[in-house]
Amino acid sequence: MWWLANRLKERGVLGINRRNADYVQRYNDRKLYPLVDNKILTKTLAQEHDMAVPELYAAVSAEHEIRDIAAIFKSQRDFVIKPAHGAGGEGIIVITSKMHGRFRKSNGMLVTLEDLQYQLSNILSGVYSLGGMRDTAMVEYRVKFDSLFESVSYQGVPDVRIITLMGYPAMAMVRLPTRQSDGKANLHQGAMGVGIDIATGTTLQGVWMNEIIDAHPDTGNTVAGLEIPHWDEFLKIAASCYEMTGLGYLGVDLVLDRDQGPMMLELNARPGLNIQIANDDGILHRYRKIEAQSALKKLGVEARIAFAKKHFSA
Amino acid sequence: MDRKSHYHFIVLVIVLMLSGAAAIYYQHVRLGLPLVPNASKTVWEVESRLTFDALKDTPIKATLMIPQKEAGFVSLQENYISKNYGVTEIPGKVNRKVQWARHKASGKQALYYRLTLYKHAEQQLTEKWDFTSSAYVGSIHLEGATKVAASALLEDVVELSADKTSMTSALIKALNDRNSDNVQLLLGNRYSAENIADAAVALLSLNHVPARVIHGIRLKTATKAQPIAWVAMYTGTVWQYFDPKTAEKTLPDDILIWYEGEDPAFKLEGGEHAKLSFTVKSSIVNAVELAQYAGQDRSAFISFSLLSLPLETQHVYSILATVPLGVLMILLLRSFVGVSTFGTFMPVLIALAFRETHVAWGIGLFLIITFFGLAIRHYLDELHLLIVPRLGVILTTVVMMMGFISIMSAKLGFAQGLSIALFPMVILTMTIERISILWEERGGYEAMTTTLGSFFTAICAYLAMTNVYATYIFFVFPGAYLMIMALMLLIGRYRGYRLSELIRFRAMAKKVK
Numbered sequence: 001m002w003w004l005a006n007r008l009k010e011r012g013v014l015g016i017n018r019r020n021a022d023y024v025q026r027y028n029d030r031k032l033y034p035l036v037d038n039k040i041l042t043k044t045l046a047q048e049h050d051m052a053v054p055e056l057y058a059a060v061s062a063e064h065e066i067r068d069i070a071a072i073f074k075s076q077r078d079f080v081i082k083p084a085h086g087a088g089g090e091g092i093i094v095i096t097s098k099m100h101g102r103f104r105k106s107n108g109m110l111v112t113l114e115d116l117q118y119q120l121s122n123i124l125s126g127v128y129s130l131g132g133m134r135d136t137a138m139v140e141y142r143v144k145f146d147s148l149f150e151s152v153s154y155q156g157v158p159d160v161r162i163i164t165l166m167g168y169p170a171m172a173m174v175r176l177p178t179r180q181s182d183g184k185a186n187l188h189q190g191a192m193g194v195g196i197d198i199a200t201g202t203t204l205q206g207v208w209m210n211e212i213i214d215a216h217p218d219t220g221n222t223v224a225g226l227e228i229p230h231w232d233e234f235l236k237i238a239a240s241c242y243e244m245t246g247l248g249y250l251g252v253d254l255v256l257d258r259d260q261g262p263m264m265l266e267l268n269a270r271p272g273l274n275i276q277i278a279n280d281d282g283i284l285h286r287y288r289k290i291e292a293q294s295a296l297k298k299l300g301v302e303a304r305i306a307f308a309k310k311h312f313s314a
Numbered sequence: 315m316d317r318k319s320h321y322h323f324i325v326l327v328i329v330l331m332l333s334g335a336a337a338i339y340y341q342h343v344r345l346g347l348p349l350v351p352n353a354s355k356t357v358w359e360v361e362s363r364l365t366f367d368a369l370k371d372t373p374i375k376a377t378l379m380i381p382q383k384e385a386g387f388v389s390l391q392e393n394y395i396s397k398n399y400g401v402t403e404i405p406g407k408v409n410r411k412v413q414w415a416r417h418k419a420s421g422k423q424a425l426y427y428r429l430t431l432y433k434h435a436e437q438q439l440t441e442k443w444d445f446t447s448s449a450y451v452g453s454i455h456l457e458g459a460t461k462v463a464a465s466a467l468l469e470d471v472v473e474l475s476a477d478k479t480s481m482t483s484a485l486i487k488a489l490n491d492r493n494s495d496n497v498q499l500l501l502g503n504r505y506s507a508e509n510i511a512d513a514a515v516a517l518l519s520l521n522h523v524p525a526r527v528i529h530g531i532r533l534k535t536a537t538k539a540q541p542i543a544w545v546a547m548y549t550g551t552v553w554q555y556f557d558p559k560t561a562e563k564t565l566p567d568d569i570l571i572w573y574e575g576e577d578p579a580f581k582l583e584g585g586e587h588a589k590l591s592f593t594v595k596s597s598i599v600n601a602v603e604l605a606q607y608a609g610q611d612r613s614a615f616i617s618f619s620l621l622s623l624p625l626e627t628q629h630v631y632s633i634l635a636t637v638p639l640g641v642l643m644i645l646l647l648r649s650f651v652g653v654s655t656f657g658t659f660m661p662v663l664i665a666l667a668f669r670e671t672h673v674a675w676g677i678g679l680f681l682i683i684t685f686f687g688l689a690i691r692h693y694l695d696e697l698h699l700l701i702v703p704r705l706g707v708i709l710t711t712v713v714m715m716m717g718f719i720s721i722m723s724a725k726l727g728f729a730q731g732l733s734i735a736l737f738p739m740v741i742l743t744m745t746i747e748r749i750s751i752l753w754e755e756r757g758g759y760e761a762m763t764t765t766l767g768s769f770f771t772a773i774c775a776y777l778a779m780t781n782v783y784a785t786y787i788f789f790v791f792p793g794a795y796l797m798i799m800a801l802m803l804l805i806g807r808y809r810g811y812r813l814s815e816l817i818r819f820r821a822m823a824k825k826v827k
Contacts, residue, residue, distance in 0.1 A: 004816045007823040017649055018809040063700075090751075118698040125701030127751060189757075212821045273815075277822055 012282025014273055023287070027166065027248030028269045035245045036267040039084045040138060042245075049244050051237055052263045054141040054255075059084070061136040066120045070113060072139055073103070080143075081119060083128040084136040089186035091128030093119055094142060094156065106155045107182060143265075144258040148226060152194075154178050154218040159185045160196070160234055160254045160262075163271050163283065167242030167301065168290040169235050169308045172196040173278040174203060174228065179218045187274045192216060194223045195279030199313030201231025207277040233262045235308070239301045241267060279314070286312055323807065330800035337793030346388055346432070351786035357390065358533050360570060361428045361593045366585035368419040374584035376414045377404075379529070379573035380427055387431040387570065395426035409573040423585065431570070433533075463496040464517055478523055479554060479563060482547045486514050486561035511543040511558040512576055524548035527576055528555075530569040531592055539592040541572060541579065633669065635788040638798050640665050640775035645805050647771050652814030655768040656748050660741055664768070665775035667737045673773060679737070683715050684765075687746035688753075695750075709743040 008015075014023075035041055046053045057079060058072045073079070073095075082092040093116070094106040102110040122128070123137040142157075149158040156177030163170045173193045180190030187193050187207075195204035203226040206213050215222050228234065238252040241264070251271025255263050276283050289311055293299075299307065341347045348355070368374055380403075381389075394401045399414040414425050471488055475481035489497055489510045501509050511527045518525035526546045531539055544565065545556040555565035573579065582588045640662040647653040655661050668676040690711050694704050716737065745768075753761040778784060787794050811819075 001813075001816065004820060004823050005811050008811060008816065008819050011822060013811075013815075013819050013822060015809075015811040015815045016652070017812065021807075021809060114698065121698070121700055127701055188760075207821075210818050210821065274818075277819065280822060282822070 008282070012284035012286075012288075013276055014283050014287070016273065018284075019273060020270075023165070023249045024270050028250075029246065032246050033269055036247065036250070036269045037085055038136075039082065039086070039266050040136060042264075042267055043140075045244060046264050049240070051240070051244070052260060054080070054143055054257075054263055054265065056138060056140045058139045059136050060120055060124065060139070063121065063124060066117050066124075069117070069120065069139065073113065073116065076139075078142040080138075080140050081116065081123070082138050082140070083123040084138055085126075085129035085133065086123075086135075087128070089184045089189060091119075091123055092184065096142070108155075143255045143263065146229065146256045146258050148229065148256070149174075149176065151219055151221040152176050152216045152223050152226070154216070156181070156184055157255055159265055160228070160256070161193075161271070161275060162234065162238035162252045162254065163275060164238050164242060164250050164252060165287055165290045166248045166294050167239050168294070168304045169198055169238050170286045170290060170312065171275050171279055171281070171283050172198055172234075172238075173275045176206075176216060176223070178208070178216070180209075187272065192223070193274055193278035194226075195275070195281075195314070196228065197314040198235070199309040201228040201234070202226065203228070204314055205278070205280055207274060210274070210277065212277065212280065228256070230256065230262050232305070235305045236301060237262060237264050239304050239308075243301070281314075323803070327800045327803050330796045330803070334793040334796030334800065337796070338791045341791055341793070347790055349787070351782055355432050355599060356596050357430060357432045357599050358570075359428065359430045359595045359597070360531055360533075360539075361426060361595075363591050363593070364425045364427075364580055364582075364588065365591075366423055366582055366588035368421060368423050369584050369586060370420060371418055372584035374399075374414070374416045374419055374423070374582075376425055376580060376582045376585065376588075377411050378414075378425070378427060378580045378590075379577070380410050380412050381429065381570060381572050382410050387433050389429060389431050391428075391430040393426070393428045395428065396424075399425065409575065409577075418584075459499060463499040464520060467494075467496045467500070468517055468521055472521065478547065478549050481521075482514070482518065482523070482525075482545065482554070482556055483561045483563060485517055486510065486545065486556055486558055489513055489517075490559065490561065507558045508543040511545045514545050514556075514558060515576070518545075518547060526574050528571055528574040529579065530571045531594060532566065533568040533570055533594060533596070535596050536592075536594050539594045541592060542569070544569070546574070632785065632789050633666065636779040636785050637662060637666070638795060639781075639784055639788060640779045642798055642801065643775045643778045644771055645802060647774060648812075649805050649808050650812060652812030653767040653771055654764050655771050656745050656764060657741075660745065661768055661771035662775050662779075663738045663741050664772040665779055668772065668776040669780060671737075673776060676776075677769060677773075679719060680742070680769075682719070683712060683737070683742055684746055684749065686715055687712055687742065688750055691746055691750045705743060705747060708746055709739060712739050712742050712746070 035045060040056065040059055043053050043056055057076060058069060060066060060069060077098065078096050080092065080094050083090075086092065093111075095103045095116075096106050097104045099110065102112055103116060104110055120137045123135055126133050126135050129135040145153070145157045152158075153176045158174055158176045160172060160174050162172040173195050175185040175187060176192040176194060177185050178190055178192055182189065185191050190209060192206050192208040192213075194206040196202070197204060203224055206216070206223040208217055214224060234254055234256075237254060238250075241250055241252050242248065245267065247267070247269055249269065249271070251268035253265040253268065255265050257263055273283075290307075293307060338349075342349055346355075362378065362380075364376060364378060366376070394403075394412055394414070396414050398419070399416045402413045402415070404411040404413055412427055467488055468485070471481055471484045475484045488494065489501070490505070491497055492505060500513050508527075508529075515525040515527050525548065528544045528546050529541055530544060531541055543558055545558050547554050547556065554563055556563055580588065580590055641659065644655070644659065644661060648655075664676075664680070671679060687708055691704075691708055694707060699707070716739065749761050749765060752764060
């Protein structure tokens with residue numbers, strides 16, 4: 001047991017206790033949390049900063065607005081419903097198409113308008129929000145993912161997670177939905193995480209259910225060696241979220257849209273730790289380098305990315 | 315963490331630890347509260363009963379000598395029991411008295427003074443009994459034949475003795491000689507210990523040796539305890555005690571000094587046929603009872619503890635007192651093991667319920683209710699309800715089920731089933747809701763592990779909270795709270811891995827770079 005703990009320490013693996021006390025609490029001012037906890041606020045903020053985000057079709061904050069939502073559902077061929085204060089990908093419904101007045105979910109199942117309205121009602125009453133507070137439901141643009149990921153994902157949209165410390169991209173991974181995760185890109189729910197070389201944007205090995213694996217569990221295709229297009233754009237969006245929110249420790253979730261390129265999906269002020277397994281590398285060493293560098297000089301977005309590319313290549 | 319706040323933290327932890335330990339030490343050593351709950355102590359109850367017949371149409375005033383406080387024992391309780399009498403306590407440097415007064419009364423009267431006490435383990439009963447010795451010389455006047463007899467007796471004794479100690483001893487021996495005419499004259503044929511002690515003190519005073527009669531009660535169970543008199547003599551440096559019958563220089567350590575001096579034990583105005591009797595009873599009490607007794611002594615530090623509360627409230631707090639301990643268990647399990655639970659402190663509430671139902675029954679009942687609750691919740695899902703009404707329906711179902719289980723177990727004769735009413739039903743309802751959502755969102759596996767984690771934590775918290783030793787410590791020694799706070803602060807600084815993370819990241823440890 002001690003050996004294991006020492007070995008992990010040696011590799012610079014960050015644990016929850018240290019993450020909470022030394023990073024989340026130190027770099028993230030509580031009063032800024034609403035900016036990332038409320039996805040509508042995040043989206044508005046990003047649009048003000050000319051950052052690409054999925055378009056918001058409608059925000060539903062009152063029970064009576066649910067009836068009127070049918071019009072929006074009619075006008076859009078596909079869309080995503082999600083709670084503004086959701087955590088861990090809970091409560092998200094992705095509608096890919098319509099058939100016979102019913103809606104097809106990303107897993108192929110058909111649901112009725114009533115089902116969707118019930119889901120909206122659940123979101124409003126706070127089922128998915130932290131602490132059960134009343135919530136707002138968002139209906140937004142469904143990201144059409146790039147064909148690059150087609151061979152290595154099962155339904156759903158793969159997304160890219162970049163962890164930034166004081167605006168320095170520290171580590172990145174792509175999260176691939178699996179059958180187990182029901183098309184969701186959340187590692188807790190069984191999605192697969194694949195590490196990304198910060199310098200080149202090339203995928204490394206994968207982690208699934210806390211185990212290191214090389215192939216996607218559903219498609220069987222190798223996940224390593226994929227080159228993510230527009231990688232510099234990804235890094236730029238992630239790095240500039242620091243100035244945008246003022247939060248020093250962020251997990252930036254991005255998606256690659258076939259037509260619109262990289263988009264910022266949401267931000268997380270308490271990013272998870274599995275990214276370390278996906279990269280087979282502890283993140284603490286990188287944090288220490290960043291902390292040392294930022295103590296020397298305040299750098300701009302481009303300089304920070306250059307620093308990260310130089311020091312954190314795989 | 316910069317250096318300054320680091321020192322600040324360390325100092326805070328040390329201060330909390332030390333002040334907690336000091337408070338416990340004080341209560342343990344100074345108040346004699348044992349650290350272990352099963353340690354028992356003998357508690358003595360001494361009751362003095364003054365009976366008399368009231369004189370018609372005369373105001374009554376009765377004064378009774380009572381022991382000084384803290385004279386080698388810890389007074390737990392003191393009561394004056396008398397009907398329709400005004401009671402005044404008269405403190406004094408030498409003797410403490412209680413005065414009962416009443417405008418008028420008729421018939422037999424009984425006045426009680428009751429003292430509950432236990433002895434300090436390492437303190438002699440007489441330790442605090444040390445007054446200015448000069449005050450004890452020459453207060454006795456002898457005249458005529460008695461004075462001659464006294465001088466003759468003294469002369470013999472002084473001649474035969476080397477120092478004050480041997481002189482006192484010889485004097486008492488002489489006074490016990492029934493054939494001596496001088497003694498007969500002095501004592502008037504009353505050879506009681508009290509008379510001899512009185513005479514001995516008078517003669518010592520005549521010889522300018524400070525001396526005093528002390529009156530005490532032997533702490534031995536007796537319905538008619540005899541007050542005893544003892545001779546106390548001051549050598550110039552220490553007090554020495556002599557048995558007036560045997561002249562031995564000794565003082566039994568079970569003597570409770572009631573008062574000192576030649577005055578009678580009581581004075582009565584407005585009554586006749588007065589009689590003073592003593593009863594001594596002993597009982598063995600356990601540590602908590604002792605602490606509860608001690609709590610009624612308002613003079614002590616303890617009056618700020620839970621023990622100064624009314625007994626009923628004390629009972630409630632004896633349960634609540636252990637909650638921080640349950641919370642500590644949760645902190646340990648979360649920070650070091652990484653057990654996931656529904657809600658942060660929900661396991662403590664479940665553990666509180668377990669206290670009443672016992673673990674096996676508690677888990678059984680909990681599972682039954684949760685299972686049916688989940689079934690109902692699943693059905694309600696089909697109805698597309700708003701969340702609060704849905705929770706309301708589940709809550710109502712939970713209450714109904716609790717009632718049903720209670721009725722069934724009453725019919726079947728399982729007493730434990732009745733205690734289900736103590737389950738926190740709102741917690742149950744929220745647990746059902748959360749299990750259900752977790753199940754939908756993250757699958758049955760996660761829901762099961764979290765449920766098991768909650769149970770495991772609840773059981774650990776329960777074991778900690780019902781530990782007899784721990785309960786006792788927290789209830790009796792408020793200092794323990796400071797110490798547990800220091801522990802929690804230390805846990806709050808833990809930056810290492812959780813046990814669950816070792817498992818989670820084990821794949822990263824295997825590979826050697």
